[in-house]
Amino acid sequence: MRYDAIVVGAGFAGMYMLHKLRGLGLSVRVFETGDGVGGTWYWNRYPGARCDVESMEYSYSFDDELQQEWEWTERYPSQPEILRYANHVADRFDLRGDIEFETRVTGAGYDETANLWRVATDRGDHEAKYLITAVGCLSAARIPDFPGVGVFRGPSYHTGRWPHEGVDFAGRRVAVIGTGSSGIQAIPVIAAQAEHVTVFQRTANYSLPAWNRPMEPEYAQWVKANYPEIRTTMRTSVSGVMSTYNSTSALEVTEEDRRREFETRWAKGGAAFLGSYGDIAVNPDANELTAEFVRAKIREIVTDPRVAELLAPKDHPIGTKRICIDTDYYATYNRPNVTLVDVRAAPIEEITANGVRTADAEYAADMIVYATGYDAMTGPLLGIDITGKGGLSLRRKWEAGPRTYLGLMTAGFPNMFTITGPGSPSVLSNMIVSIEQHVDWIAGCLDRLRADGVATIDADPAAEDAWVEHVNEVAGRTLYMRANSWYLGANIPGKPRVFMPYVGGVGAYREKCDQITADGYPGFVLSP
Numbered sequence: 001m002r003y004d005a006i007v008v009g010a011g012f013a014g015m016y017m018l019h020k021l022r023g024l025g026l027s028v029r030v031f032e033t034g035d036g037v038g039g040t041w042y043w044n045r046y047p048g049a050r051c052d053v054e055s056m057e058y059s060y061s062f063d064d065e066l067q068q069e070w071e072w073t074e075r076y077p078s079q080p081e082i083l084r085y086a087n088h089v090a091d092r093f094d095l096r097g098d099i100e101f102e103t104r105v106t107g108a109g110y111d112e113t114a115n116l117w118r119v120a121t122d123r124g125d126h127e128a129k130y131l132i133t134a135v136g137c138l139s140a141a142r143i144p145d146f147p148g149v150g151v152f153r154g155p156s157y158h159t160g161r162w163p164h165e166g167v168d169f170a171g172r173r174v175a176v177i178g179t180g181s182s183g184i185q186a187i188p189v190i191a192a193q194a195e196h197v198t199v200f201q202r203t204a205n206y207s208l209p210a211w212n213r214p215m216e217p218e219y220a221q222w223v224k225a226n227y228p229e230i231r232t233t234m235r236t237s238v239s240g241v242m243s244t245y246n247s248t249s250a251l252e253v254t255e256e257d258r259r260r261e262f263e264t265r266w267a268k269g270g271a272a273f274l275g276s277y278g279d280i281a282v283n284p285d286a287n288e289l290t291a292e293f294v295r296a297k298i299r300e301i302v303t304d305p306r307v308a309e310l311l312a313p314k315d316h317p318i319g320t321k322r323i324c325i326d327t328d329y330y331a332t333y334n335r336p337n338v339t340l341v342d343v344r345a346a347p348i349e350e351i352t353a354n355g356v357r358t359a360d361a362e363y364a365a366d367m368i369v370y371a372t373g374y375d376a377m378t379g380p381l382l383g384i385d386i387t388g389k390g391g392l393s394l395r396r397k398w399e400a401g402p403r404t405y406l407g408l409m410t411a412g413f414p415n416m417f418t419i420t421g422p423g424s425p426s427v428l429s430n431m432i433v434s435i436e437q438h439v440d441w442i443a444g445c446l447d448r449l450r451a452d453g454v455a456t457i458d459a460d461p462a463a464e465d466a467w468v469e470h471v472n473e474v475a476g477r478t479l480y481m482r483a484n485s486w487y488l489g490a491n492i493p494g495k496p497r498v499f500m501p502y503v504g505g506v507g508a509y510r511e512k513c514d515q516i517t518a519d520g521y522p523g524f525v526l527s528p
């Protein structure tokens with residue numbers, strides 16, 4: 001079939017893109033691997049899965065009736081509630097009719113002569129003038145290639161591919177590998193049910209308390225009454241959230257003031273703690289003071305000093321790996337049924353029929369939970385065999401790391417747009433804010449191209465080079481480069497070490513994109 005636009009993925013990005021393109025009167029088809037909408041929230045059904053952006057801020061802003069009618073029940077939304085919200089949006093805007101579920105896009109090739117994208121799925125081929133990827137940044141789940149993964153006798157699960165029917169841990173010995181956001185959320189919930197949990201930690205992570213609680217109706221009402229201003233604040237902020245950001249240096253204040261500020265933010269909960277001072281992300285001394293406060297909290301909470309020391313991160317600055325937000329994570333190590341294993345000191349050598357064998361011991365388990373993360377940002381795009389002009393494949397073009405103009409397009413792939421692509425703020429922000437900004441920008445662009453009789457748009461290679469350089473330069477001014485994070489591809493053996501998201505802030509980035517629209521798309525090549 002032939003469409004004006006094909007959208008890949010029916011998460012929050014694909015759903016809103018469909019809605020916008022329909023509004024322009026375009027014919028659109030969305031292809032989605034899962035059998036429902038929701039993207040990341042469709043797949044990540046592990047126990048404890050919850051968003052670390054507050055409910056009132058982690059929602060679409062494009063329709064006032066929608067944001068007024070939906071009632072969030074907790075401060076931070078749980079996965080089931082976000083999935084209900086995604087389904088509500090799909091029903092409300094009648095989106096399902098243009099979404100083909102259980103259909104995986106396997107390839108897409110640009111046909112220069114016809115100026116069309118030919119898109120292959122596992123259920124047939126299609127074509128479209130525009131190809132828009134809405135594949136998410138963290139959707140290519142990854143289990144490390146430990147020898148023996150297939151020989152384990154019991155069931156094993158990746159957090160990002162959790163069975164819909166749930167998992168019963170009662171009476172089971174569970175091995176959990178990985179202590180990123182997913183592991184840190186899942187471990188306390190699993191430990192409350194299982195006979196025993198053995199956690200395999202390679203890198204200790206900084207985690208801040210969520211202090212999640214039922215939604216206060218007065219607060220929800222206040223936000224709803226003030227949504228116009230609140231959404232503007234979020235869109236022009238650094239991370240796309242409402243929280244307050246203190247621009248003073250951590251080094252300019254007295255120890256007593258600093259302690260008070262840290263304690264206040266710790267007691268409030270959530271990632272706003274990292275906004276305590278303006279130089280935490282750039283100044284090693286300011287960062288160390290912040291990190292040490294968190295380590296002291298860990299030592300206070302965890303009763304066994306040896307375990308506390310293992311849990312206290314010392315090998316990377318705070319905030320340079322994605323900050324974790326938890327409920328009872330550190331306190332869980334005070335339970336008699338939880339064991340922490342340091343696999344930095346003695347790495348995992350193999351998975352055996354009976355459990356996990358490290359360099360110095362074998363740990364028996366009935367189940368394995370892989371909370372081992374994703375081939376982030378580029379993985380979902382390179383998982384599709386995409387070829388552009390002259391038969392250039394995206395995998396080849398991005399061999400040394402992703403190259404985009406604004407994270408929206410990559411030169412040589414005309415009429416292809418990447419929602420929250422590498423080179424845009426994406427994972428460093430409230431994803432819904434960044435998704436809406438990209439979708440609005442793309443829809444505005446397509447409308448304008450149509451009005452001006454433009455047949456193709458492509459990124460100018462020179463503008464792309466300059467943007468890539470800018471993305472690197474801004475990241476280079478921060479401490480982000482000092483951690484082996486997935487932002488840098490460091491979790492995937494052999495992946496090029498390139499800082500993928502744009503650290504310049506969603507407000508500044510939006511201004512830049514809007515200016516480009518106003519100036520008639522400099523940095524893009526438009527052909528009639």
Ligand code: N01
Nearest residue numbers: 050051052144178179180181182183202203322371372373
């Ligand atoms: O994945 P991760 P995640 N041997 O890559 C370990 C978002 N998210 O699914 O740090 C031993 O962070 C690895 O160790 P190391 C959020 O953006 C959001 O937890 O590489 N261990 C690490 O501990 C988040 O950042 C929410 O040394 C191995 C873990 O596995 C992103 O998703 C909730 C290993 C992977 O951690 C990804 O989080 C959940 C090996 N060979 C996720 N390989 C919220 O909104 C990997 N590990 C709250």
